[in-house]
Amino acid sequence: MTHEDVPDGWPVRITMTTTPTLLSRTAGLALIRDLGQRVLMREVPGLQSSAPYELPGGPAEAGESALDACRRHLADQTGRLVQPSALLLAHHIPLTGAETARHDFLFDCGQLQPDERWEPDAAGRWRWILLDDLRDLVEPVTEWRINLALDAVEGEPARYLTGVPDFPALSQA
Structure with a gap:
């Protein structure tokens, strides 16, 4: 029955049912650096990768801002x-296949001063990583984002990224 088929004066009720689907995820990530050209990274437990470290931070809860x-x-x-x-x-990674689209926001969380100490924990979940060593310990997209974020720390404008470039395969030396 269409709307035109409903006799005048009859109440019209339209009922829609939907299944809630999480189509995107927002996350707030942190860039923390020291004076020794290192960034603080966290180890991801159980990650089946040769690049086990990622930026600190994580997904927002419902109604929570990335900050x-x-x-x-x-x-x-x-x-x-x-x-x-x-x-x-800010980095938008579009929905692909069964994966959820992501909106990651990377914030400057400061640089440690010479008298500050922030040692990795005993469990080894945190590590200060030299910028020159990132390629061996993080995913290429993470290294790319860190380098762009460091450009912004140095005065370049903040960037809005969308998608993930095709990174060349890393040669095994």
């Missing part, structure tokens, strides 16, 4: 209260 998610995850993961400041980059 608040970054702050919350850093407190949960490190026990430290860190105040994210400038947005260094």
Whole structure:
């Protein structure tokens, strides 16, 4: 029956049923660096990869901003209260196949001062990684994002990225 088939004066009720589907995920990530050209990275337990480290932070909960998610995850993961400041980059990774689309926001969470110490925990989940060593320890997309974020720290404009470039296969030496 169409709308035109309903006699005048009859109430029209349209019922729609939908199945909720999570189509995207928002995350707040942190760039924390020291004076020794190192960035703080966290090990991902159980990751089946030769690149087991990623940026600190994590997904937002329903109704939570990426900035608040970054702050919350850093407190949960490190026990430290860190105040994210400038947005260094936003990265939209479109929906592909069964994967959920992602919106990652990378915030500047500061540089440690010479008198500050932030040692990796005893379990080894955290590690200061030299910028020159990133290629061996993180996914190519993570290295790319860190380098662009560092450009923003140095005064370049924040970037909006979409998609993931095809990174050349890394040669095995």
